[in-house]
Amino acid sequence: EIVLTQSPGTLSLSPGERATLSCRASQSFSSTYLAWYQQKPGQAPRLLIYGASSRATGIPDRFSGSGSGTDFTLTISRLEPEDFAVYYCHQYERSQTFGQGTKLEIK
């Protein structure tokens, strides 16, 4: 099983700042099979990025994804108030596993 480890567990930033979220895999896999989701309290996850770097429909361009092999990154260029949430990475090359999440909170 591919284990995904997200860091940091909690990230405290202010609106307007840049956020960098990391997702590290226990084994290398193709970037074609890496997605990121955003989840707010009491809501379902929302697809942000698929294929490591492709934005889903309607996702603002301040969200970008990158990476390959075992190291993947979600970057939010300038935080808006609505961006404070929990973010999950998801690999779907070999079965399906999710990271444990990074909570992005207002500083």
Place this chain on the structure above:
Amino acid sequence: DVQLVESGGGLVQPGGSLRLSCAASGFTFSDYAMNWVRQAPGKGLEWVSYIRSGGIRSGGTAIYYADSVKGRFTISRDNAKNSLTLQMNSLRAEDTAVYYCARIPQYGTGWFFDSWGQGTLVTVSS
């Protein structure tokens, strides 16, 4: 607009059964593979089960389960009723979670999820 609405959650005793449903609208349900994904309270996401589109053009049904539910859960779909179902038997405390139905889009490669329902809570407790 795509809508997925789950129902059927509730409180059940260990060893009991529950049947979850997901009503789909706003898209051609038979053309899409569907999944169940769960989230234990305060925890992360766990994929549960997959069912292929099963429409005439897709060539039939394929089904997969996570090891944690294999042999206890059964996924099915009724394309005529735009409905997805998860029959859960021999429930355990560790099955307590919010269960989401989730759609795999027709773009991209692989099993990621572009639309999710609001979820239904299953609590397994005596």
